[in-house]
Amino acid sequence: MDSSPRLETATLVSREFRAPGFWFLKLRCEHVARHARPAQFVALDLPGGFAVRLPLGIYTAQDDTFGLLFKEWGERTTRLAALPEGSQISCIGPLGNAFAMPRAGERVVIVAGGLGVAAFWMLVKELKEASIDTTIVLGARSAPHLVGREELAAFGFPFEICTDDGSEGHRGTVIDRLRSLPRADVLYGCGPGNMLQALCGLADKHGITCQVSLEETFGCSLGTCWGCVVSVRRGSGQATGYPRAPGESRDLDFARVCKDGTVFSSAELVWAS
Amino acid sequence: MDSSPRLETATLVSREFRAPGFWFLKLRCEHVARHARPAQFVALDLPGGFAVRLPLGIYTAQDDTFGLLFKEWGERTTRLAALPEGSQISCIGPLGNAFAMPRAGERVVIVAGGLGVAAFWMLVKELKEASIDTTIVLGARSAPHLVGREELAAFGFPFEICTDDGSEGHRGTVIDRLRSLPRADVLYGCGPGNMLQALCGLADKHGITCQVSLEETFGCSLGTCWGCVVSVRRGSGQATGYPRAPGESRDLDFARVCKDGTVFSSAELVWAS
Amino acid sequence: MTGAPLDLRVKIGAATLKNPVIAASGCYNRGEEYAQIVDVGRYGAITLKSVTRSPRLGNDMPRVFPTPGGLLNAIGLQGPGIDHFLAHIAPELSKVPTAVIASVAGFSVAEFAEVAALMDGLPNVIAIELDVSCPNVDREGQCFAADAASLAAVVGAVKSRVKLPVIPKLMPNVADLRPIAQAAQDAGADAVSLINAVRGMVVDVANARPMLANVSGGLTGPAIRPIAVHAVWEVAGTVSIPIIGMGGIETGNDALEFLFAGASAIAIGTANFRDPLVHVRALQGIEEELRRRSVASVRELTGMARTTQAKAGSH
Amino acid sequence: MTGAPLDLRVKIGAATLKNPVIAASGCYNRGEEYAQIVDVGRYGAITLKSVTRSPRLGNDMPRVFPTPGGLLNAIGLQGPGIDHFLAHIAPELSKVPTAVIASVAGFSVAEFAEVAALMDGLPNVIAIELDVSCPNVDREGQCFAADAASLAAVVGAVKSRVKLPVIPKLMPNVADLRPIAQAAQDAGADAVSLINAVRGMVVDVANARPMLANVSGGLTGPAIRPIAVHAVWEVAGTVSIPIIGMGGIETGNDALEFLFAGASAIAIGTANFRDPLVHVRALQGIEEELRRRSVASVRELTGMARTTQAKAGSH
Numbered sequence A, B: 001m002d003s004s005p006r007l008e009t010a011t012l013v014s015r016e017f018r019a020p021g022f023w024f025l026k027l028r029c030e031h032v033a034r035h036a037r038p039a040q041f042v043a044l045d046l047p048g049g050f051a052v053r054l055p056l057g058i059y060t061a062q063d064d065t066f067g068l069l070f071k072e073w074g075e076r077t078t079r080l081a082a083l084p085e086g087s088q089i090s091c092i093g094p095l096g097n098a099f100a101m102p103r104a105g106e107r108v109v110i111v112a113g114g115l116g117v118a119a120f121w122m123l124v125k126e127l128k129e130a131s132i133d134t135t136i137v138l139g140a141r142s143a144p145h146l147v148g149r150e151e152l153a154a155f156g157f158p159f160e161i162c163t164d165d166g167s168e169g170h171r172g173t174v175i176d177r178l179r180s181l182p183r184a185d186v187l188y189g190c191g192p193g194n195m196l197q198a199l200c201g202l203a204d205k206h207g208i209t210c211q212v213s214l215e216e217t218f219g220c221s222l223g224t225c226w227g228c229v230v231s232v233r234r235g236s237g238q239a240t241g242y243p244r245a246p247g248e249s250r251d252l253d254f255a256r257v258c259k260d261g262t263v264f265s266s267a268e269l270v271w272a273s
Numbered sequence C, D: 001m002t003g004a005p006l007d008l009r010v011k012i013g014a015a016t017l018k019n020p021v022i023a024a025s026g027c028y029n030r031g032e033e034y035a036q037i038v039d040v041g042r043y044g045a046i047t048l049k050s051v052t053r054s055p056r057l058g059n060d061m062p063r064v065f066p067t068p069g070g071l072l073n074a075i076g077l078q079g080p081g082i083d084h085f086l087a088h089i090a091p092e093l094s095k096v097p098t099a100v101i102a103s104v105a106g107f108s109v110a111e112f113a114e115v116a117a118l119m120d121g122l123p124n125v126i127a128i129e130l131d132v133s134c135p136n137v138d139r140e141g142q143c144f145a146a147d148a149a150s151l152a153a154v155v156g157a158v159k160s161r162v163k164l165p166v167i168p169k170l171m172p173n174v175a176d177l178r179p180i181a182q183a184a185q186d187a188g189a190d191a192v193s194l195i196n197a198v199r200g201m202v203v204d205v206a207n208a209r210p211m212l213a214n215v216s217g218g219l220t221g222p223a224i225r226p227i228a229v230h231a232v233w234e235v236a237g238t239v240s241i242p243i244i245g246m247g248g249i250e251t252g253n254d255a256l257e258f259l260f261a262g263a264s265a266i267a268i269g270t271a272n273f274r275d276p277l278v279h280v281r282a283l284q285g286i287e288e289e290l291r292r293r294s295v296a297s298v299r300e301l302t303g304m305a306r307t308t309q310a311k312a313g314s315h
């Protein structure tokens, strides 16, 4: 069985309410569950007259079942949250590249903002299996938005919890908290753009390896429409490699988040200032 | 409680499979159930990005619950058939006018083609209560398409069954069968256009009172868009009453099926030749 | 925050609407059907079905067909003609529980001017909209709204005959709406409505013929919303008269898209068919936005997205 | 019935496609991503992303946003430019498991002619489509496809430099497509594709700015299908060259709407994103229709709805 993406029909096995608007779904789809790598995602076709699929990170994956952790953002996620158990859902996956593992002995800090936590269950599981020293920093607006801890806690790594309003854990951002933690060898991040930008800035400043999983509005989810690009340094591995456009003075090229990512290293990314 | 239409939320109570693609749903909505008159309909707003409501005849109505009998014609009916029990459905009703009852002692024949049967449960119930001599002629393409008999049979009136392929009852159309039945005083019809046209032709020829419930593609379902008109004689009660348009030589006016109908008398209708 | 007094009034020429949410022409009659089920008086105004000089039976059936996220219609301006309108419908207008915008359709400049003049001063009528998407029989059937000169002629002729604000309603089926809207303003239009339905067609595959008897029709509903928002954005960058934006509005957020793009008011047509409470929802959405932004008047929302810079670059 | 041999071949100028179902430009690359999950060789042809003379990074992000029944995009012709294309992508074209239609975009007549000439004769390439929806920098930025003269100049210049069939791709944002299509035919076009995306816009209400960094974009997907079917219907009544119909095709029935309206072939763009098997479904729908009508060749379906009378009157 090969691990490239497939067009599959997944069955909705269970739906768990996590917080108002937040859900944890389990879907049965052996191909995705067996081959998913950390930070990969699926693209779901939901009933309701939508022209494009909904991309969602693969949160958990065990045996023939994978889990989704999501918020009701807009129409498609709201529709997904309303599907009855037993529903059949057309699913393409697993999609995207994956986090690279650290070397043995390196110390890891994982930084997740909000639903960015959905990118990390598979990574944490592999870090545990590889006995890597890992700290997990989770942030959210306030305590009720701290979803996804249940599953991660099972691996026994230490947690640092941060909330903007101080309703649980440290008051402040995950980046604030990170500054006061012992230096890591490898950082992994997923969450809002400004958080990842700050994380990458910090990593670059201290010369720490840092991988982040990005999000963008997707069209095709597969790499054909060029709708989801991110700016990367010219010559970096995931970039188009096209010649420099006339009049283009910036030292940048584009890469597709859906196909060349979603994981990029901080060394390659070019952030808007 | 007044009987004009209301914007209500109905609850899907039960869904019964009747034949491949044919369904009988029960919805709880007290206003509609209590006030529905024979041949009235509801307009349902279904999830799925549809710009207009789905009109469906009110089949049964008892206590606080009404029934729908329908086929999966296209997208909205297919979506309706897939809704889980317990779903809340936005519903406007009861809409349209209603069949007028015969006078005491008149003999009635009801002629239903295909899903036209959905217009008749409430009428048959009232005819029974008024002890009117009634015969029900039901036609369909073939035996599996003869839906809706279960509910009607309960009233004990005689049935004449016709199928195009002879797979049950008489082989041939309901109109063929009608010709060989004893003369009725009042005819009621609902079904495909060409069947109703033949029925009205027969009624007019023999001077029999005939009321038919029509169907058209609806926009608003309420009478505002003028999307669902039918040709009626100038001066007839349900017509617009607008002056004759310049150059209009035909002796016709229009009426709205959704608001001025769905029930029209054969004497008023003008059929395309 | 909920207690703060919000000013929802908007001005269209000399007319003031109590709020910016209008029922679109051809979709609401005088509100009498919807009045059975909702409070139609919550609309800032109701636009009447377009009235022509002569009575019209309209097109043959079928006249409407649902499409993905939309509705295709070819009613064909069914209506009583102006004489019957004046005799039987105009006297009812004082019963409409909100302001009324009359709508005129015509096939020549003279017809527009004549019918509009007869509409001027009817009870409750605060403005006259011109449905200029009809073919101009004086100019080889070209659509008034597709040609700046024809449109200017209509607007000029109507303006010389009526006192009420005049609002030509433009259609999106042109290469560039800007010169057309400019011509309307130059000819004296007090506002412009946009957009009318987009030309479209469905083929009935089973019967191998056009689905509508009229072959083609006008596409409306959410499917066309991005087209309509773009039209408002473009025209708002060109003219200084108010814009009534419409096309696929179903929610408060949708209404805000149009206001932010540059509309002063918005109209809702097709969405009434699905959701008769759409006007109340749109109003609530606008009110919430005013509170969220701590803005007192809906007039401050107009063009809000024009002043902010578009998001620069990607990360 | 299933055993009957069906002839699905269609001709576009001198080129013959094995079947009439084409992948639309900008939505499929060379099929390499979709090849992971479906048999892309079932397409009668794959149209490449439009290639420009110079490399282009395209627009800033966001570049796409979903709309009701559609997708708004403003990619901005991101691409390698013709030199890099010839060096690195052209050699891969022989691996594409079906015919290839190259697509050229340009900002002047000279650019179109130059790039098209370099595409002529590449392996597997059977025709050249011209994305003429770009602004013409030689004529004050007016869109080539909005102006008969500009379009004729492009088509004429390209025809004089290439042997392959040339297919200009028209856009619906014009008052009347017919004279434009006629100009394309008169200038030697071997076929026309229609339609390109419809101009549209979404406003990001939360942030009070345009949702796309480019402000406006092109609307595609089922929302625009009735607009596209109407365009095909109109143009098919005007020109005699074949039409490739596209815009919102998602099913066999949708594909048949375009063929019946007058298209000889159809293309699918956005629907691949939702349903990668859409091409197979469209093909199956066409095959079933051929069997249902006992017609041997798909070519007989072209214009089928034009020969039947529109349904007369109502009852």
Ligand SMILES: Cc1cc2nc3c(=O)[nH]c(=O)nc-3n(C[C@H](O)[C@H](O)[C@H](O)COP(=O)(O)OP(=O)(O)OC[C@H]3O[C@@H](n4cnc5c(N)ncnc54)[C@H](O)[C@@H]3O)c2cc1C
Binding pocket: A041, A054, A055, A056, A057, A058, A069, A070, A071, A072, A073, A074, A075, A076, A077, A078, A115, A118, A214, A215, A216, A217, A218, A262, C253, C257, D066, D202, D203, D204, D205, D206, D207
């Ligand atoms: C690779 C990848 C993985 C992802 N994984 C996850 C995950 O694991 N969990 C998760 O919760 N999310 C995830 N997302 C995010 C999710 O896919 C998006 O949020 C998606 O857009 C939601 O789709 P929707 O149809 O529900 O909302 P959309 O309709 O697409 O709306 C998205 C947002 O835009 C807003 N919006 C829409 N229209 C307007 C307007 N006119 N004005 C202002 N705002 C507007 C909505 O309110 C909403 O906040 C992921 C995204 C990607 C690309």
Ligand SMILES: Cc1cc2nc3c(=O)[nH]c(=O)nc-3n(C[C@H](O)[C@H](O)[C@H](O)COP(=O)(O)OP(=O)(O)OC[C@H]3O[C@@H](n4cnc5c(N)ncnc54)[C@H](O)[C@@H]3O)c2cc1C
Binding pocket: B041, B054, B055, B056, B057, B058, B069, B070, B071, B072, B073, B074, B075, B076, B077, B078, B115, B118, B119, B214, B215, B216, B217, B218, B262, C066, C202, C203, C204, C205, C206, C207, D253, D257
């Ligand atoms: C007052 C009233 C009462 C009604 N009561 C009932 C009832 O009790 N039971 C019942 O079953 N129905 C009833 N109907 C009929 C029902 O409302 C219609 O059939 C309705 O159109 C179904 O909606 P839909 O979205 O499922 O199908 P639609 O998408 O509206 O399609 C309707 C039909 O058109 C076909 N079609 C769609 N697009 C095309 C195309 N491009 N080419 C060819 N064919 C196409 C579909 O296959 C289908 O057969 C009633 C209608 C009215 C007006």
Ligand SMILES: Cc1cc2nc3c(=O)[nH]c(=O)nc-3n(C[C@H](O)[C@H](O)[C@H](O)COP(=O)(O)O)c2cc1C
Binding pocket: B219, B225, B226, B227, C024, C025, C026, C027, C049, C050, C071, C073, C075, C077, C103, C130, C131, C169, C195, C196, C197, C220, C221, C222, C246, C247, C248, C249, C267, C268, C269, C270, C271
């Ligand atoms: C059934 C129907 C009839 C219409 N009739 C008219 C009309 O007579 N005059 C007019 O100016 N616009 C008419 N319109 C256009 C609407 O007023 C409005 O411009 C258009 O529908 C877009 O808005 P919407 O998407 O909210 O419906 C009609 C629209 C529909 C759906």
Ligand SMILES: Cc1cc2nc3c(=O)[nH]c(=O)nc-3n(C[C@H](O)[C@H](O)[C@H](O)COP(=O)(O)O)c2cc1C
Binding pocket: A219, A225, A227, D024, D025, D026, D027, D049, D050, D071, D073, D075, D077, D103, D130, D131, D169, D195, D196, D197, D220, D221, D222, D246, D247, D248, D249, D267, D268, D269, D270, D271
């Ligand atoms: C993301 C995207 C990119 C596109 N890029 C191009 C392009 O480069 N050249 C072109 O001619 N058309 C381009 N198109 C238009 C499509 O080829 C097609 O004409 C249009 O999308 C309508 O078809 P659809 O509704 O099936 O997508 C693009 C469409 C999309 C959605």
Ligand code: FES
Binding pocket: A217, A218, A219, A220, A221, A222, A223, A224, A225, A226, A227, A228, A229, A256, A257, A258, A259
């Ligand atoms: S979403 Fe289409 S290339 Fe990424």
Ligand code: FES
Binding pocket: B217, B218, B219, B220, B221, B222, B223, B224, B225, B226, B227, B228, B229, B256, B257, B258, B259
């Ligand atoms: S459906 Fe609108 S008037 Fe009947």
